[in-house]
């Protein structure tokens with residue numbers, strides 16, 4: 056819009072513009088003032104919007120709980136994929152050595168099991184599965200070729216765990232603390248060869264490079280081993296206990312052995328890396344017209360400690376006269392073999408976590424009906440899940456947190472049932488019910504729901520989903536359409552304003568195991 060009188064000449068494009076008349080100068084000044092005021096107003100509105108966004112962006116703190124390998128970190132990756140996929144892309148290179156580690160661990164486990172079969176019952180095993188007399192020689196040949204690959208397992212584990220050496224049953228493991236990627240790719244740059252130069256220690260990345268080299272040299276041997284009739288027979292007889300994702304990676308070994316291999320999203324979801332302590336992931340989320348700062352806490356192996364602390368705090372709230380100094384020594388060691396006190400020392404966040412929880416997503420892997428705890432081979436893993444869930448439901452400090460239950464690994468459950476594995480063999484109370492997915496899934500769902508009904512400290516609805524965390528479309532549908540999660544979070548957010556007392560002192564580190572036990576009721580699943 057121009058207020059210039061029509062008699063006025065068009066402004067010259069030349070630098071030497073004609074001098075404006077006095078009338079036009081006044082008009083221009085008014086126009087300039089108007090524009091300036093409009094700009095001021097626009098800036099004011101923008102500032103106001105930012106201020107509103109900042110004040111309206113509220114924290115939603117969601118804790119992922121569940122036994123080891125229940126899929127907590129995989130769900131976190133699904134959230135990351137949906138809300139912050141570029142950060143997942145940036146992390147892709149750093150997952151490469153972890154994928155190698157998964158492959159190496161699987162290869163070593165297979166060779167160990169074959170050795171065991173050979174040394175203890177070779178003749179019966181051969182005849183049992185019609186292997187013929189030559190299989191031990193063939194396996195020995197493959198073992199010799201694969202030796203350079205499997206011999207780096209411990210060093211790679213130590214490199215990836217930043218020197219934290221953990222063994223479970225004499226076997227190496229890789230565990231992750233918050234910020235682990237920095238150990239592998241400090242600049243998040245690729246290729247791995249650069250890491251050697253960029254790391255001050257001059258050591259990290261070396262083993263990852265060696266793993267890449269050995270894997271590319273031995274990929275055919277890995278494939279031959281994986282397809283060997285003796286290995287197939289062990290799998291059929293269910294004597295070989297591999298990580299759940301091992302077969303996925305071994306099937307894909309040629310792709311993983313490519314020199315420019317970069318983990319795909321599917322690889323990232325399949326990879327197994329145990330979480331140590333608590334890791335926090337933040338996403339900006341908009342829903343229902345509101346802006347939220349979604350903080351996801353992956354409690355990892357510290358789940359029991361988390362529960363014990365909240366249980367203890369609840370106990371303290373009930374018996375405030377408890378002596379101020381706690382003479383108890385530390386609780387049990389976690390399944391990682393790491394003293395959980397270390398977890399607390401490393402993660403003071405875990406001490407404050409209980410009062411942070413807006414909502415809890417509890418993952419129970421219902422495929423685990425035929426598995427037992429590594430640290431307690433007498434405890435069925437479904438039973439353990441029920442106990443953990445019960446501890447959450449009864450915990451007074453968590454009663455204002457909304458609860459979402461994800462009955463996870465349904466894909467694996469279906470596969471197991473299709474393979475003829477019978478639930479009643481492992482869970483006697485299942486009785487003569489049909490060994491069909493629908494019946495089994497409903498049976499487990501009913502148990503969890505019943506526990507919630509009987510023991511929950513709050514009247515809040517329990518939202519239940521059957522999930523497979525490897526299924527991107529289905530999981531993202533739950534994340535995006537999962538109104539219950541958001542509704543739960545929103546409702547909990549309001550109630551959490553008056554939340555129960557939390558951990559006031561992050562230096563509090565001592566918990567009595569007997570108190571924990573008293574809070575972990577039995578589930579009643581025979």
Ligand SMILES: Nc1nc2c(ncn2[C@@H]2O[C@H](COP(=O)(O)OP(=O)(O)OP(=O)(O)O)[C@@H](O)[C@H]2O)c(=O)[nH]1
Nearest residue numbers: 124125126127128129324325327330355464523524
């Ligand atoms: N088949 C199948 N595998 C799954 C599913 N969810 C997770 N996994 C796999 O299970 C393994 C363990 O998953 P994680 O997400 O690391 O488990 P977690 O609960 O974080 O385990 P911790 O860190 O030890 O507490 C990984 O290899 C995942 O790929 C699922 O729904 N189906």
Ligand SMILES: [Mg+2]
Nearest residue numbers: 128329330355
């Ligand atoms: Mg984890």
